[in-house]
Amino acid sequence: MLDTLIAGLLRGNVYALGAVGISLVFGVMNVVNFAQFSFFGLGAMLAWFFISTLGFPFWLALPLVLAICAALGFIINISVVRPLAKFLPLAAMLSTYAVSQILDNASQIAFTAQFRVFPQVLPNSNLHIGNMRFGTSDLVMLGTTAAVMIVMSLFLKYGKIGRAIRATSQDQEAALQMGIPVGQVQHVSFVIASALGGLAGVFIALYVGVANPASGLNIGLTAFVAATLGGLGSLVGAVIGGFVLGILEAFGIHFFGDTSRQIIVFVILIVVLIVRPGGLLGKVPLISIEPLTGTFLGKGRPLRIPKWVWPAAFVLIGIVIPLLQNDYVLTTGTQVLIYAIIAAGFTVTAGQAGVLALGQAGPIAIGAYTSAVLTLYLHFSFWLALPLAGLVAAIVASILASPIWGVKGHYISIATLGLGIAIVAIIQLVVPQGIYNIPVPEWFGTALNTPTTYYLIDFGVLVITLVIMWRIRRSHLGKVISSVGSDEVAALASGVRGRNYKALAFAISAFFAGIGGSLLAHQYTYIDPTIFTMLMSLLVVTIVIMGGVGLPYGAVVGAIILIGAMEALRFTPELRIIVYGLVLILVVRFRPGGILVKNS
Amino acid sequence: MNSFIRNVAVASIATVAIVSLAACASGASASSDSSKKSTVYFGVSAAETGPYAAYGEQFKEAFDLAVEQVNAKGGINGHPVALKYEDSQSDPKQSVAVAQKFVQDSSISLVFGDYSSAASIPASPIYTAGKLVQYGFNNSNPDFTLKGSEYQWSTSVTTNSTYEWEADYIKKQGIKSVGVTYLDTADWGIPAYAAFKAEAKKIGLKITDAEGVLDSSDDYRPSLSNAVAGNPQAFVHIGYGPDAAKIVTQLRAIGYKGKFYGGQDEQSFDGTADATGSIAGAEFLETNPAKNVASFVKAFKKKYPSETDVTGFEAGAYDALNVAVAAAKIGGTTRAGILKGFKKVKNVPSVVYGTITFDQSTRRPAAPKLTPTVLKGGKWIAIAS
Numbered sequence: 001m002l003d004t005l006i007a008g009l010l011r012g013n014v015y016a017l018g019a020v021g022i023s024l025v026f027g028v029m030n031v032v033n034f035a036q037f038s039f040f041g042l043g044a045m046l047a048w049f050f051i052s053t054l055g056f057p058f059w060l061a062l063p064l065v066l067a068i069c070a071a072l073g074f075i076i077n078i079s080v081v082r083p084l085a086k087f088l089p090l091a092a093m094l095s096t097y098a099v100s101q102i103l104d105n106a107s108q109i110a111f112t113a114q115f116r117v118f119p120q121v122l123p124n125s126n127l128h129i130g131n132m133r134f135g136t137s138d139l140v141m142l143g144t145t146a147a148v149m150i151v152m153s154l155f156l157k158y159g160k161i162g163r164a165i166r167a168t169s170q171d172q173e174a175a176l177q178m179g180i181p182v183g184q185v186q187h188v189s190f191v192i193a194s195a196l197g198g199l200a201g202v203f204i205a206l207y208v209g210v211a212n213p214a215s216g217l218n219i220g221l222t223a224f225v226a227a228t229l230g231g232l233g234s235l236v237g238a239v240i241g242g243f244v245l246g247i248l249e250a251f252g253i254h255f256f257g258d259t260s261r262q263i264i265v266f267v268i269l270i271v272v273l274i275v276r277p278g279g280l281l282g283k284v285p286l287i288s289i290e291p292l293t294g295t296f297l298g299k300g301r302p303l304r305i306p307k308w309v310w311p312a313a314f315v316l317i318g319i320v321i322p323l324l325q326n327d328y329v330l331t332t333g334t335q336v337l338i339y340a341i342i343a344a345g346f347t348v349t350a351g352q353a354g355v356l357a358l359g360q361a362g363p364i365a366i367g368a369y370t371s372a373v374l375t376l377y378l379h380f381s382f383w384l385a386l387p388l389a390g391l392v393a394a395i396v397a398s399i400l401a402s403p404i405w406g407v408k409g410h411y412i413s414i415a416t417l418g419l420g421i422a423i424v425a426i427i428q429l430v431v432p433q434g435i436y437n438i439p440v441p442e443w444f445g446t447a448l449n450t451p452t453t454y455y456l457i458d459f460g461v462l463v464i465t466l467v468i469m470w471r472i473r474r475s476h477l478g479k480v481i482s483s484v485g486s487d488e489v490a491a492l493a494s495g496v497r498g499r500n501y502k503a504l505a506f507a508i509s510a511f512f513a514g515i516g517g518s519l520l521a522h523q524y525t526y527i528d529p530t531i532f533t534m535l536m537s538l539l540v541v542t543i544v545i546m547g548g549v550g551l552p553y554g555a556v557v558g559a560i561i562l563i564g565a566m567e568a569l570r571f572t573p574e575l576r577i578i579v580y581g582l583v584l585i586l587v588v589r590f591r592p593g594g595i596l597v598k599n600s
Numbered sequence: 601m602n603s604f605i606r607n608v609a610v611a612s613i614a615t616v617a618i619v620s621l622a623a624c625a626s627g628a629s630a631s632s633d634s635s636k637k638s639t640v641y642f643g644v645s646a647a648e649t650g651p652y653a654a655y656g657e658q659f660k661e662a663f664d665l666a667v668e669q670v671n672a673k674g675g676i677n678g679h680p681v682a683l684k685y686e687d688s689q690s691d692p693k694q695s696v697a698v699a700q701k702f703v704q705d706s707s708i709s710l711v712f713g714d715y716s717s718a719a720s721i722p723a724s725p726i727y728t729a730g731k732l733v734q735y736g737f738n739n740s741n742p743d744f745t746l747k748g749s750e751y752q753w754s755t756s757v758t759t760n761s762t763y764e765w766e767a768d769y770i771k772k773q774g775i776k777s778v779g780v781t782y783l784d785t786a787d788w789g790i791p792a793y794a795a796f797k798a799e800a801k802k803i804g805l806k807i808t809d810a811e812g813v814l815d816s817s818d819d820y821r822p823s824l825s826n827a828v829a830g831n832p833q834a835f836v837h838i839g840y841g842p843d844a845a846k847i848v849t850q851l852r853a854i855g856y857k858g859k860f861y862g863g864q865d866e867q868s869f870d871g872t873a874d875a876t877g878s879i880a881g882a883e884f885l886e887t888n889p890a891k892n893v894a895s896f897v898k899a900f901k902k903k904y905p906s907e908t909d910v911t912g913f914e915a916g917a918y919d920a921l922n923v924a925v926a927a928a929k930i931g932g933t934t935r936a937g938i939l940k941g942f943k944k945v946k947n948v949p950s951v952v953y954g955t956i957t958f959d960q961s962t963r964r965p966a967a968p969k970l971t972p973t974v975l976k977g978g979k980w981i982a983i984a985s
Contacts, residue, residue, distance in 0.1 A: 105649055113653035214651050331700035331726070335693050434717055436747040440725075449725065451700060524692055524722030531692055531718045567697055573687055577649045 012246020018223025019238035021196035027169035027233030028189040029085045034096045038103035040216025043201025045111045051119045058121040066195040073194025091592040098584035105577040107213035115212045118205040141203045228414045231282020262425040266418030277407045330451035336559045337458035343543040343555035345512020351550025353505035354485030356413045359420020360540040365532035367393040367514025368521035372438045382441040393514025398507040405499040424532045434528030469552035548594030640679045640933045643702040645713035650689035662914040666921035676928045690719040699723035703730030737920035745963040753963045760795035767799040775834045777806040779827035782838035784812035808832040837862030841869035849874045870978045881970030884915040884952045896951045919950045
């Protein structure tokens with residue numbers, strides 16, 4: 001028991017250090033900062049480079065790493081985050097995702113992707129309590145967390161800028177009116193957070209023993225969960241969240257085994273959010289501003305689409321491309337179309353109901369597995385399995401998601417993110433091996449397994465999806481769902497039960513996610529849990545934001561750009577991801593509300 | 601005026617969409633015209649960026665070294681060899697597009713990859729339809745070839761054959777009976793034990809008792825007492841390093857003195873005092889005294905001075921290119937020729953197995969020869985046979 005507790009404390013300490021930076025930026029700017037994950041990996045690699053390659057002592061390398069991360073953070077904030085965060089936190093979030101892609105890739109080009117054995121600057125197994133071994137390194141890390149926390153809390157309590165940071169995070173507009181230079185405050189917070197990210201990265205590498213440029217992602221995600229658990233914006237909460245998560249995780253693994261780690265992490269998160277919707281120490285404002293609603297829609301400059309575009313697009317995508325293009329374009333096209341279907345369905349949740357769910361990989365996986373099992377073992381026809389996959393995905397995802405609809409704002413995003421990961425982890429527990437030889441679609445005995453037929457099937461399903469989405473938007477039901485998204489309090493006052501309509505919107509989205517999953521399964525003819533990753537969920541969200549969050553047809557444009565660009569940029573293999581990130585940033589910079597945003 | 605601007609904007613977005621599609625198309629057609637007719641192109645579908653990039657880099661280093669050496673010796677019957685890399689991030693969404701791109705590129709006569717099952721197997725139907733050999737040299741999942749078509753080949757050792765080899769090797773040491781523990785996991789331990797058991801039965805190696813265990817447990821003594829109750833001559837653990845470390849320690853604690861077969865080149869196992877003298881089969885060993893291994897390791901470190909270790913990943917890729925070249929020398933450099941070559945190729949020199957000959961029914965190396973290694977002073981050393 002004692003061993004497990006100590007293991008949990010050490011683990012929790014790493015999470016806590018990571019969570020503080022995430023929480024700081026969120027509190028001041030209301031932006032979820034994905035670039036913070038990259039600073040973990042970057043900090044570790046920089047420290048490795050200074051110590052192992054250049055032979056610097058640790059105590060010189062550490063401040064250098066902090067300075068570089070702080071400087072990078074400043075540049076990122078000035079060039080990307082701040083111009084958007086002022087009025088569109090969501091667009092800023094998307095661009096921090098792009099920045100993290102660029103940072104990871106630049107770091108990979110500089111340091112290569114190899115796992116490096118991190119220099120043992122401090123002994124890490126020279127002490128023990130009972131059978132549990134630990135080292136000076138762990139104690140220094142614990143001390144650092146404590147010191148950072150004490151300095152930070154004194155700074156926030158008594159420092160002039162610290163007080164300005166607190167004022168800004170409480171009410172940005174009021175702070176501005178009181179003469180607080182909000183811009184500078186945000187710079188300072190971002191710089192501190194970036195330096196803390198680098199610091200956490202160094203200590204994570206010390207703890208784990210190896211590092212590579214992408215190694216920040218997993219611990220970063222858990223740190224993010226820890227920050228949410230403690231209450232986004234609360235620094236003490238972040239530390240408590242880190243330790244609580246570390247300790248509960250250690251005990252969970254002790255009792256249920258390591259295979260259930262991710263399920264444990266997110267079950268803890270979801271349970272805490274149901275009991276305390278603002279996290280352990282976070283405050284839930286009476287009227288919370290949903291990240292996707294209110295002023296958001298009005299900010300974009302709408303593009304009115306002339307009527308002739310519709311038949312033209314139909315002819316172009318449905319007839320001209322399949323006739324004229326080669327199999328490579330068509331295969332890329334199938335991926336674009338399938339993601340367009342999933343994303344178009346997702347606009348009900350993200351755009352109309354105003355819930356930025358981050359876990360669409362969950363219902364996609366349910367759809368894929370349902371369809372695979374129905375056709376492979378029960379010998380259903382593909383055409384019957386396809387709608388059933390959607391139905392099962394909608395039902396199962398709705399049941400699993402039912403407890404979380406009372407959670408609000410960013411918290412619901414993280415809760416759904418956890419839900420998506422937990423669904424895939426459960427599938428992995430039940431069916432650890434992949435499913436092979438999933439039957440391809442057939443039409444009266446003819447196998448429809450050429451790129452052209454896959455393309456046409458996907459196109460047909462997309463057209464049906466768009467028509468259904470269009471009908472839903474124009475129906476009474478659609479208007480009610482939109483009212484929840486636009487102003488939940490007003491909707492509630494008018495007798496609309498927001499919770500139920502959010503759940504309904506999520507079910508509709510899950511239906512189309514399931515359909516998309518089924519299409520993927522029958523095209524790949526093989527599925528396993530590693531296909532349905534968090535990055536898949538992020539891609540769906542990115543497509544929707546890119547196209548205009550409330551517009552089903554915007555999802556088509558978003559999918560063409562985000563999936564098409566990955567292929568189109570193959571002419572520059574080394575810089576592919578960096579250019580992709582830059583394109584993303586530019587699009588967000590000039591069309592922050594989405595390319596085809598609609599006026600509210 | 602306003603509506604004019606809107607129209608222009610809409611038109612420009614439509615153009616962007618079309619141009620990006622056209623860019624895909626032109627990118628594909630640009631790569632398909634091969635001005636040098638005499639060059640033989642192989643495709644590589646692997647992760648150059650993203651979470652699996654570390655492996656993609658290792659493959660690339662070994663491939664480039666092998667190509668250099670092959671071309672220095674006159675290529676494939678005079679045709680120089682070149683590789684076309686496409687980054688798939690080991691993501692099925694991209695690996696299927698890459699597969700289609702390679703299939704369409706008529707200059708490509710074979711494709712290596714992808715890295716993970718999730719990226720390789722979804723691409724398999726496309727390679728099969730394009731009659732292009734998909735050489736998943738790294739796929740240890742037996743189903744990659746088993747459930748694939750005649751176009752899927754691999755030289756990676758499967759978990760099954762690792763433990764079949766182990767049974768054979770133990771028997772060859774004159775051991776007649778073993779006690780066994782294996783990890784009770786559906787995806788790895790159970791099928792691996794089934795393969796070991798079947799082979800042991802075939803060759804007459806007696807299993808006195810077998811116990812399923814979990815790697816998360818700490819106290820294995822009750823299982824171990826059962827496993828050694830029949831006084832087996834040696835002990836086998838089918839699992840990973842950390843669990844093997846606990847098992848070997850407790851095995852000695854309950855007074856068992858026979859040889860221990862198991863463990864893994866891994867920190868916690870290598871550092872366990874009682875683990876010394878453990879024997880395991882290795883696919884590739886940098887310190888292998890064999891001449892071709894030594895010269896490969898030397899050439900590799902000369903070309904990449906910053907690399908301190910040469911691992912099985914690099915060795916596997918190096919072998920794979922040599923196997924592909926050998927197949928092309930026999931069957932010809934066309935797609936059909938390479939497939940024909942794979943069906944005929946025999947005894948290709950290998951830094952992993954010594955030589956490679958395919959078992960035509962599994963499209964994997966026939967009786968893959970692993971290197972027996974023993975743990976001495978925290979390091980695995982090849983046992984001279």
